[in-house]
Amino acid sequence: MITFITGNKHKVEEAKKIFHNFNIELEHIDLGYPELQGELEDVAISGAKYASSKLRKPVIVEDAGLFIRALNGFPGVYSSYVQETIGNSSILKLMEDIDDRYAEFRSVIGYCTPKTEPKTFLGRVKGQIAFQEKGDKGFAFDPLFYVEEKDKTFAELSIEEKNQFSHRRNSLEIFINWYKESSID
Ligand code: IMP
Numbered sequence: 001m002i003t004f005i006t007g008n009k010h011k012v013e014e015a016k017k018i019f020h021n022f023n024i025e026l027e028h029i030d031l032g033y034p035e036l037q038g039e040l041e042d043v044a045i046s047g048a049k050y051a052s053s054k055l056r057k058p059v060i061v062e063d064a065g066l067f068i069r070a071l072n073g074f075p076g077v078y079s080s081y082v083q084e085t086i087g088n089s090s091i092l093k094l095m096e097d098i099d100d101r102y103a104e105f106r107s108v109i110g111y112c113t114p115k116t117e118p119k120t121f122l123g124r125v126k127g128q129i130a131f132q133e134k135g136d137k138g139f140a141f142d143p144l145f146y147v148e149e150k151d152k153t154f155a156e157l158s159i160e161e162k163n164q165f166s167h168r169r170n171s172l173e174i175f176i177n178w179y180k181e182s183s184i185d
Pocket of ligand 1: 138
């Protein structure tokens with residue numbers, strides 16, 4: 001069993017289904033940990049270290065962000081703050097006259113046990129910033145994130161569909177493969 005530390009119920013819902021497909025049980029604890037400002041990897045490392053020493057067990061945490069190429073990677077590591085303050089409509093406004101719509105979501109999983117140093121696992125997914133919000137599923141930036149192959153935004157996909165190729169699916173799959181391999185004696 002793996003313990004996922006997060007306060008985000010959407011992340012839990014997605015992660016539970018992903019772990020289920022890999023036959024691993026996922027426990028969820030909303031512990032709350034200090035989120036330092038920094039690269040996704042640094043936030044994941046410090047969060048995982050904090051939670052595993054506090055709970056005295058192995059944990060994973062996740063730090064994610066939306067990186068828009070035409071805005072030099074903004075909001076990137078500032079994604080939560082931007083989401084809570086100016087929100088999706090302001091991102092659309094910033095992108096109003098911009099032709100290059102390329103963006104990617106990145107997800108970094110931090111894994112740590114009380115006896116080992118933290119490790120990180122990066123997953124990414126490529127997409128485009130839509131011209132308007134679309135869809136009512138998902139959360140946060142999902143209505144903005146258009147995926148050409150599906151001709152849909154993340155917010156128009158079911159969790160199962162999003163889980164087939166999302167940044168979170170990719171980071172968790174890399175983690176799970178490593179975890180399964182490293183647990184074999
Ligand atoms: P966090 O710091 O990892 O929670 O994520 C940074 C910001 O990106 C938060 O506002 C999240 O809600 C948002 N975010 C993270 N993952 C996703 C996603 O899969 N879809 C849409 N927004 C996301």
